[in-house]
Every structure is written in C-alpha cells, then in structure tokens.
Amino acid sequence: MLDGRRGLLFSGDHVLPRITPSIGFEAADPGARPLAAYRDSLHLITEHADARLLPAHGPVTDSTHTRVAELVASR
Structure with missing residues (x-):
C-alpha cells in the first residue's frame, strides 16, 4: 500500500530489503x-x-526505487 502523502510504501513481502520473495x-x-x-x-x-x-521483514529502507532497481538487475 502506497501512502503518497507521507512518502511511504508498505510493501509486505512484495519488495524486501535483503532477499527476493519466493x-x-x-x-x-x-x-x-x-x-x-x-x-x-x-x-x-x-x-x-x-x-x-x-x-x-527486514529494516526500513529510504528508497523503494533503489531496491526495485536492484531486484530487476539481479534477473
């Protein structure tokens, strides 16, 4: 869920900071x-x-876009 007004994305397991979901x-x-x-x-x-x-799961991260770019690049 994106809270654009506050600049927060509650991603659940969809985007994780250290691992890729199954x-x-x-x-x-x-x-x-x-x-x-x-x-x-x-x-x-x-x-x-x-x-x-x-x-x-895992720590809060400052940039969703940065983590998404890492996931996409990992193929």
Missing part, C-alpha cells in the same frame, strides 16, 4: 509466467514517486 512455487495455469508477472509488478512501483520502503 516466486512461482504455487500451482499456476499452463503458460503462466510468474517471474515475468513479478518483474512487471516491480516496474509498476516505479511509476509512482519514490517512497520509503516499509517491508514485512
């Missing part, structure tokens, strides 16, 4: 591309102003 370990329809869907969802985050990252 992607694609659940049953999916044939042809589903869970990793591609996850990467697409990360790009959607960058369409909003940068915000302080408040994850479900």
Whole structure:
C-alpha cells in the first residue's frame, strides 16, 4: 500500500530489503509466467514517486526505487 502523502510504501513481502520473495512455487495455469508477472509488478512501483520502503521483514529502507532497481538487475 502506497501512502503518497507521507512518502511511504508498505510493501509486505512484495519488495524486501535483503532477499527476493519466493516466486512461482504455487500451482499456476499452463503458460503462466510468474517471474515475468513479478518483474512487471516491480516496474509498476516505479511509476509512482519514490517512497520509503516499509517491508514485512527486514529494516526500513529510504528508497523503494533503489531496491526495485536492484531486484530487476539481479534477473
């Protein structure tokens, strides 16, 4: 959940500061591309102003965009 007024993103497990969430370990329809869907969802985050990252696990991080860039670059 993004609180744009306060510059905070409550990311849950979607964006974590030190690890990558588990992607694609659940049953999916044939042809589903869970990793591609996850990467697409990360790009959607960058369409909003940068915000302080408040994850479900780990420390608060000053820039959600920085962490998203790291996740996207790691492939």
